[in-house]
Amino acid sequence: MNTSRRFSMILISTLVLTLLLGVTGIGQVNAQTATPGLGRALVYLYGYATDPGTLMQGTNFTLKMDVRNKGDSNALNVVFTFTSDTFLPLQTGGVKTLSDIxxxxxxxxxxxxxxxxxxxxxxxxxxxxxxxxxDETGASYSENFTITLYVSADATKQPIYGTPRPSATPTAIRRPQLVVNSYNTDIDPLQPGSIFQLELNVRNLGNADARAVTMVLGGGVVSSDTGTPQPGTQGSSSDLTTFAPLGSSNLVFLGDVTAAQEIKSNQKLIVNVSANPGAYTFKISFVYTDPGGVRYVDDQVITLLVYKLPQVEVSLYQDPGVFFAGQMGMLPLQVTNLGRSSAVLGNMKITAENADISNNSALVGILDAGGYFTLDASLMPYQAGPLELKISINYTDDFNQPRVIEQTLTVDVQEMPVVETPPGGMPEEIPAAPETFMGKLVRLFKGLFGLGSEQTEPVNTLPEETIPGGKEVIPVIPGGKG
Known part of the structure; x- marks a missing residue:
């Protein structure tokens, strides 16, 4: 009896101790498992933007958010729910999900x-x-953000939302673009009535080919906003008042112009004779289609300058006679205005090589249409032969730029004649030539008819000189006696 009770007590004590040790071990294991303690995940909104940047009523846009996690644990099963009365969510029903951040x-x-x-x-x-x-421990979290956007009444305003972000790369639009890269004329300067060639360098700066290009001189093409191809090209409304085409109409077919290609076009034009001096704009339109058949009209404007320069002629208003080398002679010059309007001219100057010219500069001034200005210069050439005279006249053109009219005249210069003196001087009288038989016979017949039969005396052709204060005339013989 006592032995059985003692055995029972020992068994009960052993069971209680075993239970106590087991419970203690489990507590230690759980404590070790929970000791490290991971931090929570923390999701926040770093920045946002819209594409496009300008929001207009009735248009669609994309809200782009930059979401980040600065916690010590990964954020799992992230769900975004969008709610707004002004902006209606599309495609997703207003819910977006991410597996993790x-x-x-x-x-x-x-x-x-x-x-x-x-x-x-x-x-x-x-x-x-x-x-x-x-987070990774299974704990749930929630955050709430409020995004403020601006609906613009003006499409030119470009608001920026939140932290600045790189803008999205726009989709490239493929279309041709024709421009006049450069131009020039074969006549400079242009004047009323001038017929000239206009050379245009046309370049396609677009990223697509321009097909069936037609150039319209003077512009006047009406484009269609719908982009629907229109049959034909109208050029009757072009402005050709100052510059008009010659030899062809104002519609010029250029053909196809590929992307980045440059072509040249030469057109013959005339300046209206009634045009006044000034700078004139000349409109040029290019009508073409792209590879998709969409019709385009590119308008260009170039500037052409029209001058009205004086038309003058420099000439001799009378015969100056013969010029001798080393001898001074008169040079009668005349400037004539051949234009239809008056001209204001500056200084006129005459120069020449191998010659000395005095009184060779004068101010011309205003010359009426058909009027003239004379200048009597003195010319002494140094040597015989053709002598070129250079005449320059200064004036100011219609654009206040200094200009010079240059013309040339050619005169003939001869050697000074040399008179040879015989040895011993020239005789006082020229001896008469011996009379011939025919001369005597002629004198005989003259005597018979009463016409005089005397013999003709030689005539003295030498210059005479009058003695100062006296009336006596003494013949002067070069190299001889007086």
């Missing part, structure tokens, strides 16, 4: 399309964003 600064992009609903233009509107997620 890595810890320690991990970032993800969230894009949600919207449509702008009825709103007061120029007023801000908001979007409520609710975010729910869990």
């Amino acid at each position: 890595s810890k320690d600064g991990g970032k993800e992009g969230v894009n949600q399309p919207f449509m702008v609903n009825t709103v007061n233009k120029g007023a801000p509107a908001t979007i409520a964003v609710a975010v729910s997620y869990s």
Whole structure:
């Protein structure tokens, strides 16, 4: 009896001790499992933007959010819920999900399309964003963000939302673009009535080919906003008042112009004779289609300068006679205005090589149409032969730029004649030549008819000199006696 009770007590004590030790061991294991203690995940909104940047009523846009996790645990099963009365969510029903956002600064992009609903233009509107997620321990968290957007009443305003972000690369639009790269004329300067060649360098700066290009001189082409191809090209409304085409109409077919290609076009034009001096704009239109058949009209404007320069002629108003080398002679010059209007001219100057010219400069002034200006210069050439005279007249053109009219005249210069003196001087009288038989016979017949039969005396052709203060005339013989 006592032995059985003692054995029972020992057995009960052993069971109680075993239970106590087991419970203690389990507590230690759980404590060791929970000791490390991971930190929570923390999701926040780093920045946001819209594409496009300008929001207009009735248009669609995409809200782009930069979401990051700065917690010590990964954010799992992230759910974004968008709510707004102004902006209606599209495609996703207003819910976006992410499987995870890595810890320690991990970032993800969230894009949600919207449509702008009825709103007061120029007023801000908001979007409520609710975010729910869990961490690696299974704990659940939630965050709420409010995004404020501006609905613009003016498409030129470009608001920036939140932290600045790189803008999205726009989709390239493929279309041709024709421009006049350069131009020039074969006549400079242009004047009323001038017929000239206009050379145009046309370049396609677009990224697509321009097909069936037609150039319209003077412009006047009406483009279609719908882009629907129109049959034919109208050029009757072109402005050709000052510059008009010659030899062809104002419609010039250029053909196809590929992307980055440059072509040249030469057109013959005339300046209207009634045009006044000035700078004139000349419109040029290019009508073409792109590879998709869409019709385009590119208008260009170039500037052409029209001058009205004086038309003068420099000439001799009378015969100056013979010029001798080393001897001074008169040079009678005349400037005549051949234009239809008056001209204001500056200084006129005459120069020449191998010659000395005095009184060779004068101010011309105003010359009426058909009027003239004379200048009597003195010319002494140094040597015989053709002598070229250079005449220059200064004036100011219609654009206040100094100009010079240059013309040339050629005169003939001869050697000075040399008179040879015989040895011993010239005789006082020229001896008469011996009379011939025929001369005597002629004198005989003259005597018979009473016409005089005397013999003709030689005539003295030498110059005579009068003695100062006297009346006696003494013949002067070079190299002889007086």
